[in-house]
Amino acid sequence: MTRSFPNAVDVAIVGSGPTGAAYARILSEQAPQAAVAVFESGPVLTDPPGMHVKNIADPVARVAAQRSSEGLRPHTQSPEGHYPDPSRRVVRPGTHLLPDGYRQPGEDGLPALAMSTNVGGMGAHWTAACPRPGGAERIAFLPDLDELLDEAERLLGVDRHPFDDAPYADVVRARLGTEFDPSRPEERRVRPMPLAVRRRADGALAWSGSDVVFGDTTRNNPNFLLFADAQVRRVLVEDGRAVGVIVRDRIDGGEREVRARFVVVAADALRTPQLLYASGVRPPALGRYLNDQPQMIFAVRLRDVSRQPEAEHSPRGDTAIAEESGVSWVPYIDEEPFHGQVMQLDASPIPLLDEDEPAPGTIVGLGWFCGKDLQESDRIEFDDSATDDYGMPKPRIHYTLTPRDHETLGRARAAILRAARALGDFIGDEPMVLSPGASLHYQGTTRMGPVDDDTSVCAPNSEVWGVSGLYVAGNNVIPTPIACNPTLTSVALAVGGARDIAARLAAEPEDTKDTKDTKDTAAST
Ligand code: FAD
Structure with missing residues (x-):
């Protein structure tokens, strides 16, 4: 059955990991009248959508959820439950490695570069460590960073x-x-x-995923839609302004245009610059200053x-x-x-x-x-003539220690x-x-900067320089060589961007809602 996509929304969000979810949550709180749609390439794994797979009680179902997150070439598992590692690269359940192009001759490359493709993104598989950056890790030009980090802790449910x-x-x-x-x-x-984890009533630990970031506020928002198996192929830009997205329905293969007043690309550090590139948005710093934490x-x-007496261990299943x-x-x-x-x-x-x-x-x-020694030359290059498994410009990694x-x-x-x-x-x-790449903390490829001097892709509000209404989110926005786990910081930056959109929606009201008749279909994703 063909599903319906809205013709137009106020805000289109690409990617349902913690940072895309943070945009949806803040907009649901601060602009509940706005029509917001999240488009996610991968499948939905859980109910509620975006839950951490460690919270799935049945081990068989948990492994199935991990395999479903591993893109078009899921890992094979040995009968003993180990992951064979033929290329001697680090393999993590729930993630898929960049199949090729991860190292150029004479360079170190990022052989362990990985991503997750599922509702919740890597946030359905992460360890949930949420430390705050310190010293040179901090983004000096953001005066409200601590308050944004407090908000990120609230959204992620950090203990x-x-x-x-x-x-x-x-x-x-x-x-x-x-x-x-x-x-x-x-x-x-x-x-x-600090960990994004809470103890349930039965005493078990529950790990935060995008489900927690969305929260009931987003799930109960009648103007919010989540589309799984919906890959955004292009951001539409007209006269220097983002005006929508082209979405491929990965269930029926059809492509649809969805108009939007604001577009947020939260598609990870590899695929966010890839989508901008595919959309003809190619500022000089795009894909550059790539950094992973050795x-x-x-x-x-x-x-x-x-x-300790055995009885005191592992009491919770x-x-x-x-x-x-x-x-x-x-x-x-x-x-x-x-x-x-x-x-x-x-x-x-x-x-x-x-x-x-x-x-x-x-x-x-x-x-x-x-913390990595940042270099402009550490970058993701994209190929205009070759495509990856998802039909997007093929990436090639340049990276040296x-x-x-x-x-x-x-x-x-x-x-x-x-x-x-x-x-x-x-x-x-x-x-x-x-x-290199094993940290799973890739940063910098759409980095934020205080001024548009070709060394950054977006402004302090996360809006891409020169493209009004186009925002970027994820670890890729972090401009500093953070050594700590970066998700808390990238969610904090997403909070700032989402507040900016909410304020602009309030200042420029315009009715583009066209979602009502698609709501039932979308809810079943
Ligand atoms: P992601 O969570 O990667 O989500 C991006 C989403 O965008 C994906 O679901 C993807 O399918 C989707 N997407 C991509 N392209 C498109 C497209 N064109 N159209 C539609 N959708 C698209 N971080 C920490 O801070 N602390 C930790 O302890 C930690 N431990 C980790 C342990 C593991 C095993 C893993 C796998 C990761 C860990 N991380 C940790 C990293 C953390 O999960 C990421 O930093 C975080 O998920 C990034 O959030 P995000 O929303 O930017 O991107």
Whole structure:
């Protein structure tokens, strides 16, 4: 059956990850009269849409949801449940790797560059760590950054003390604190990692996804529509203004035009610049200043801790993570330009151990993420003559680590070893540097800037320079070399952009609503 798309909306949002959802939520709160439609390339996985797959109780259904997020070439899984890694690239369930073009001769490339294609985006698969940026990670030209970060915490449902009662959490933090705190200002000392997680009435943990960001306010908004399996192929621009989108219905293959007064592209750090490029919006900084956080991991077994009685472990079924050692954070400071997180391996996206049977919570993984030395030459190039699996301009990655990056990695290695020695006994000989792209935190490709000087793509309100009504969202908007997990910051920037659109809608009222007769169809996506 052919579904209906509206002929026109006030705001068309491309992508349903946390940042696209943040636009929908703020607009539902501040401009409830506006017709807002989210178009998402991938399928809907859950009810409500956008829920984190870790909250799916049935393990078979959870794996099916992960496979459905992996684009047109989903991973195959071995009978033992492992993911074969033929290209030795890091493979995460729920994500799909860029099949080719990820490295050019003589460059480092981003072999582990990955994306998710599903309602909720990567936010249906993430670890939900939500630290705040500090020092040079912060965006100095945004005076209201802290207030925006507060709002982002509200939207994501961030808990700053999620595992305070975990049996080994105090031990982990005390040992890290003794090692790192003496040289740090109070606000950048070792602390619990803020996580977008809440405890349900039955005691289980529920991880925030786009469902939480949308919230009931968006879901109950009669002027809000969500279209899954709906790929935006082009943003329509007329006389320097965004006026709509061309959407491919991936169910029937048909293409429709949807007019819009504002278009928000929140399609991740690869596909946001790709869509702008395909739409003929090609400012000089588009795709440039690409940065990923060089990442290093290690593992230790906590020293001198007593085994907790089995009954106190994993009491909440197999969807809850074990939470004995909590998640601890060694914040970035300019003098040590890396971000450390220490968490028990059950919660880590990277499995390190195949055969060890540790007491729950006593094996902790250490992940150190570095701030990248930004270069204009690190970029995504798009091909006018070749297309990717989705028929969009084919991307080609140019990426190199500089001497300064190697120096930072060396210092991060020393720091992770300090942390490991403080905590316990090494598992393995050496910290392991993951292949570039493994952080899943790609930034900069539609970066924000204070002025239009060809080194940025959008203004501080996230509107693309020179294209009125076209906004960009995602980690790609972050202009600084953030080393910490970036989603809280990119959601904060989305809040700022959404407020800007809400204010403009209020200042320029115009009735373009044409959604009523499509609502029933859309609700079934
Ligand atoms: P995404 O969530 O990537 O969503 C983009 C959406 O746009 C996708 O659903 C995609 O299908 C859709 N799309 C793309 N092109 C089109 C198109 N043309 N038309 C329509 N739709 C389109 N971040 C943290 O901050 N903390 C963490 O602890 C953390 N852990 C992670 C662990 C894992 C395993 C993974 C996979 C990610 C993790 N991340 C983490 C990263 C985090 O998930 C992302 O930063 C976040 O999801 C980005 O949100 P977004 O809305 O910008 O983009």
